[in-house]
Amino acid sequence: MRRCRDFLLIMVLCSVATAADEPVRKPSDEPLLGWAVCRVHRTSVVHPAATIKPDDLARAKGNLERHAWAQEYLRGLERSVRDWPQKINPEYLRQMVPATTPGDTLFTPCPACRDQGKPWHPHGQWDWSAEASDRLTCKICGTVFPNEKYPEAIELRAAYGGGQVFTYCGAEPFQIFSYLGRPSFSGNIRARKVHFISGICRQLAEAYALSGKTEYARATRAILLRLAEAYPQWLVHVGYGEYADMDPHVAALNINHLPKDELCPPPARPDRRLHTGYWSAGRASGVGMEAGFVRKMVEAYEFTCEAVADGRPVYSDDERIRIEQDLLLESSVLLFADKQVNNKSVGNATAVALVGMSVGHPEMVRFGLDVFLKTVDGWFLPDGGTSESWAYAMMTLGGVSPLGQALRGYSDPPGYRDAEGKRIDRMDLYHDTAYSKVWAAMFNGMQGDLSYPPLADGSPGSQLGAHYAELMADNYPENPQYQALLKATAGDDLARGDRSLAIYYRPVDLADQQAPPVTLPDYCFPELKLGYLRSGPTGRDSSLVLSATDWGGHHHLDSLNLYYWHQGQELLSDLGYLWDHPQKPMTMRTPAHNTVIVDGKDQVSKGRGGAFTLFATTQRVKVMEAESRAYAQADLYRRTVAQIECSDGRHYIVDLFRVRGGQRHEYVFHGPNRDVATKGPSVGPIDAGEVSSALDLANVRGSGKPGPWTLTWNLADHRRFQALWENEAGQLTMIGDGWGQRDWHNTDLGATLPYVVRRAGAGKGLTAFVTAFQSVGAADPIVEEIRRLPVPEDQAEGTVLIAVRTASSTEYVVSCIEPRRVKLTTPDGSLESDGRFAVVSIQSGKPAFAQVFDGEVLRWNDQDCR
Ligand SMILES: [Zn+2]
Ligand SMILES: [Zn+2]
Structure with a gap:
């Protein structure tokens, strides 16, 4: 039936002009919409076939027998699902899985907040519960929707999909990011119901797999069947409230040039494209990440599809085919229609491959594998380092890592060969691809407390955490350092790990094995161009990081920035990332970093390059040196940083920054806090014109007198941080209060830090700024004086x-x-x-x-x- 209807639609569509020049993509042109291949291979699939395999289930049984943490995990799972088998009935499922397409849980601003003069967010902030599933309550003003004061007076009727009606609030429209739109509380509620019940479905299925209690499998089956009934009618739409009123396959393939008008609430007018396209598109949801729904479905199915109760299969053959066809394959269509690689699509491609494994569609597995390889070979750098920031590397790993797990040992179905006559057999992405370099880079990029330096778009304290440490330890048993990392995150007995992964993937006796202490090496990333010098017996006492990274997405104007962390304290900090905060540029700009500013301007972004010219370490002396073209007028822009251990276990830093070209050189840095004492020439007020306005400093004082300076910051636990230098003739040293806010939640709104600026007039020859930095504990400082000779x-x-x-x-x-x-x-x-x-x-x-x-x-x- 479905095929016939598609065929008729295509006939009609061929005669309709498209909104854009691009030709209409027809379902018959999309190879992954050929599902006949599954009929050949589905019976040879060994279940469970997605991220969790039969061996993983066997391992989970072993962990359950042996470990209290595993038993606690199952008890928790059962606590949250045990009442559901009784609650699930056809009427309840029709209510929770509506025939009308869900909207999205976001994109719903509150009109009552607006009327009360309260700040309203384009996404709204809502409370919802399954107990009162037809109500939304605003967390800010408490107004409950639906609400007769704000009726959903605007109605749009779809011609496709069984008479669906979409309703929107009739009050004044809202500016929802780039879209003048209207909240639909009913659409939001439908999305919440589906999100909730699909989560329950996944939990029930896992509870069955671990406990063997068949009532959980039966309840899973009932939910999957209801979803398989509703999903094919759900329209492709975006969270903004635009619905493509047509066959979802055609809409998925032509999201930016639909063959007919989309539905959209006035004052928006149809333009034959869904607003922001794939980026915000979905069917069960509307935010570009339908994979979240699809993964729950395929995992729930995989856990239960071969369940047997009272000697009979829980699912009939016909039911299994319906779920595979109308839910798993159907929900993949929008995902494989999008051929781009970005931080949302990598997760979507992963879901496509999981479905391919589940239903016996090796082409879909290849689609996911292709995006995986493009990500590890193209998004990540050849040295395994991140192309954006450490935080964004973790987000990208979130998209691809489930596929790494699912493809462990994957082989194509027996007898299958692809169009080039090739097969995949016993795949090992962890060892046979650049994936291993990515994990090594994530390890080598950490600082001593196992978090990442907040360079570029990243915030202090972000860590790999137990989730990724688990994947590393379990997939690289040959690397004792990854086991050590897992012990450092999950405890010596490994009880505090990510139990949802550990129960399946962790060898039962892993906690018994001895692991060495986590030891971090001095390391220079040749492509990322970040150098790390460390200290202490395991390299974890301190991290000195010199950045010569090139410009790119989520980078800062921070070439040759120096970051220094010692025993739990940031000493030379990077202010990090204000996310979507309107003042985000304040921590991106050059003066927010510890570097040299030429002519009072920000560094160039494109073409700044960056290279390490020296990186070498010995027992007493470690040195790294990098240069870049961060200023067009500077033909020399080079920083040399050495860590010198002059007595056992105690070191200091020598920093030499050379710059040549331009009119004015300003060496700038900020210490860890405001509690700083100055020793040196007496300081006085400085004329505002003496310091570049780009630094945006207040209360500037300083001195141009030659002579030594020592700045001492007081830190917690009687620790101190010192910076020493000699003001040379012609140089001016200034201190002023500058931008210090680091938290996008505004908890530190208005924070300032003392910025140190050493200004040298340029002209002939080069300027060399020489500085010593030291972290001081209970003992006396090491360095007393630093001088250029x-x-x-x-x-x-x-x-x-x-x-x-x-x-x-x-x-x-x-x-x-x-x-x-x-x-x-x-x-x-x-x-x-x-x-x-x-x-x-x-x-x-x-x-x-x-x-x-x-x-x-x-x-x-x-x-x-x-
Ligand atoms: Zn409100
Ligand atoms: Zn930065």
């Missing part, structure tokens, strides 16, 4: 010589733009090197340690001292 005139452009005086030593640090043989004079003796970077530590008049990088020669008073 003169070098011979002919070396002035290429070589910087620095003396760092500590209580027990003086370290002489030489940095050359290119490797060159230099002989330099210090107050303690002569230093000769041919490298790019060298350190000699003089204690009691003699070299105590010495290191040269990119060179062979290192001599102190004409003696080899390496």
Whole structure:
């Protein structure tokens, strides 16, 4: 019947002009709409076939026998579903799974809030419960809908799909993001009902799989059958309230150039495209992520489709075919119609592949696999690092990681070959693709407390967490560090892990196995261009991060930003990400970062490049150096950062920033808080014109007097953070109050931080800003003074010589733009090197340690001292 109807529709559509130039995509042109292949292969599918396999179920039984946490997980699951088998009946299901297409749970602003002068959000903020399932209550003003004061007076009738009627609030329309639209409380309620009952369905099915209680399987079956009855009539729509009144297959394929007008509430007028297209589209929902619904359906089916009660199958053959055809395959159509790769579509493609595995459609598996590979090979960088930020890497992994699980050991159905004559057998994405590099990068990118530095669009404290640590430990048993990470997140007995994964994927005896402590390496990402220097026996005491990342989505104007974290405290912070906050640019702009501003402007975004020119670590000295083209007028923009362990277990940082070109150079950084004491020349008010307006500082004070400065921030637990430098002749050091807000919820609205700005007039030659940073605990500070020493005139452009005086030593640090043989004079003796970077530590008049990088020669008073 369905086929005939499609055919007739296509005949009609061919004669209708389209709104856009693009030709109408016909269902017959979409290979994945060929479902005959399932009839051949569905009987050879071994169930459960999606993310959880028969071996995983067996493992779950083992974990249930052995571990209290697993039993607690099942008890919790049963607590939430045990009453449902009695509640489920045909009438209730017709109520919870309406014949009319659901709208979406978002895109519903509250007109009562607006009338009361309260702030209203385009999505609304609503309370809803299954007990009072026909009511929505505004969390802000308490108004209950439906409400006779705000009747849904506007009605749109669909010609397709059995006489569906969509109603909208008749009050003044709202600006809902880019759309002048109207809330539909009834549409929102329908979406909530479907969202709720599909969640119950998935839980019931899992409860059956783990407990074997057949009443759960029967209840699952009843819900799936009702959904299979309703879903084919549900129209393709967007949360904004536009519905494509036509065969959903045709609408799915032509969402941006529909063959006939869509339904939309006035004042919107039909334009033959659903507003924002696939990005906000769905059938059970309307926000571009129908995968959430589809995955629940396929997983519920997989857990129960072979259930047997009283010696007879719970599902008849006919029922199984109806669910596979009218629910699983049908709900995939919109998802595979979208061929783009973005952070929503990767999750949708994953759902398509899960359905393909469930029903025996190897082409659909390939569709998901293709997007998976495009994501790990194209969205992630060749070194496995993120193309956007660590936080967005986790979001992208959220889309693809279920497919990684589902394809463990996947083989095509027996006898199947694709159009190129190829088969997939015993697939292992974890080892055979770049996926392994992605996980390694997620590991190597952490700071000592196992969170990510809040660089680019990311917030402090974001962590991989138990969910991903579980996947890593379970899929890479050969890597003891991933097991160590799981123990660090889930506890030594692994009881605090993500139980919903652990019960299926974790080897029963994993907690018994010894794991080493989590050890983080010094690491430089060659493609992402982030360098990490660490300290402490496991590399977890501190993280010093230099960023030379190129520009891209979710990046900041932060080239050569320096971030420093030590023992639980951010010392040189990155302010992070204000998400959709209107003031988001304040933490994206260059002055919000610890870097150098040229001519008072933001860095360029496109074309800034970025490269590491040195990254090397030894026991006492670790150094990294990067450069970029962040300013068109600067032909040299390079930062060299060294971590020097002058006595056992204690280190400090030497920072050398070289810049050449432009008129004005401003070295800017901000410390961790406002509690800062200044030691140095006495400071006075500074004329506003002295500091670039882009910094947006208030209460600026400072001094242009040459001499040493020490700033000391007081931290929790009597700890301190210090920055030391020498103000050179012609330079001006200033401190002012600048942007400090980091939370998009506005909990820290109006926060400011002291910004330190060291300004040097440019012109001839380069500017070299030299600074020492140190974290100070109970003991005295290490560094007492840092100074630049003169070098011979002919070396002035290429070589910087620095003396760092500590209580027990003086370290002489030489940095050359290119490797060159230099002989330099210090107050303690002569230093000769041919490298790019060298350190000699003089204690009691003699070299105590010495290191040269990119060179062979290192001599102190004409003696080899390496
Ligand atoms: Zn309200
Ligand atoms: Zn930033």
